[in-house]
Amino acid sequence: MEILSTQNARVKEWAQLLEKKYRDKQEKFIIEGIHLVSEALRSDWDIQYIVYDTEKGIPAELQTDIASYSGGAQYVAVSEAVLAKCTDTRTPQPVFAIVYKRNALLQSILTEPKGIVIVLDGVQDPGNVGTIIRSADASGAAGVILGQGCADLYNPKTIRSTMGSLFHLPVLEGSLQEILPAAKEQGAVLLSTSLQAEKSCYTYDFGGGAWIVIGNEGKGISASTAAMVDEHILIPMQGQAESLNAAMASTILLFEAMRQRGV
Incomplete structure (x- = not known):
């Protein structure tokens, strides 16, 4: 799947997760960067989407973790503008993920x-x-x-x-x-x-x-x-x-x- 427009409905939903009220409403949150996405994959957390730069592709550092991940994440290629819209860091990361909250008992x-x-x-x-x-x-x-x-x-x-x-x-x-x-x-x-x-x-x-x-x-x-x-x-x-x-x-x-x- 590829999304290039920042006006896409799914992109707008992702961007909302930068605000607490939408994280609470959707019961999801966003993680940015290779390291955090890797940790989520290794821990077998429930990941909905892994979103990456369409020009750079899925980071090579994640390939091993993705291969061993048992979840059913969807992979979405997006434009740099979409990455910038959905991330909190000053310099947009090449990958982010939408992750379901896991309420510890x-x-x-x-x-x-x-x-x-x-x-x-x-x-x-x-x-x-x-x-x-x-x-x-x-x-x-x-x-x-x-x-x-x-x-x-x-x-x-x-x-x-x-x-x-x-x-x-x-x-x-x-x-x-x-x-x-x-x-x-x-x-x-x-x-x-x-x-x-x-x-x-x-x-x-x-x-x-x-x-x-x-x-x-x-x-x-x-x-x-x-x-x-x-x-x-x-x-x-x-x-x-x-x-x-x-x-x-x-x-x-x-x-x-x-x-x-x-x-």
Whole structure:
């Protein structure tokens, strides 16, 4: 199939996915570039369309992944103008894909009672959210929970920041007021950072698992979430900086937990 006009109805539908309301309505999102498309193919996500530059053809780097992909994606060649209309990056990528959302089930995260789960409460920066998902993936976390008020998981900036990690572990969007009590009923320990805490993250025992709550970049965690937290720990700092950003704090805690758990 080939589409050259930006006025094509299908192209208009794809371009709408750059906006959250249409992603929510269609239950789909758009990923841009060879790396992200490759990760989606390797993870056997449900891809509707793989769209590529008609002059350049399907990127050679994707051929092996396409050959082993078990899904039923349709392949569409388009003009450079169509690529530009449907992508968020300043320089249009040679390929993008339309991917169906895969809503992670809470149960898939709860089934690992001693797992490390990162919980985001109002983390609004897409780059921070994406980086945290990437760190969670790299450190072997059981999953990531995005509470209300967080940057949209399917925002193109969030997706780019995950570098494909979105496809590797359960990531769930939902209400913390519903999810966290369910986790605590299953024995999860809710942990958060505090400058007033006495216990260091380097002496806290992560061996039994933990749900680590990370709050808004400026305000911290909400009062309703804070009321459910079981323990507070401190990330020791020697310099004069007052705090770390959400992504850096998350990464330190995730990798300390990984270190303690035998890696």
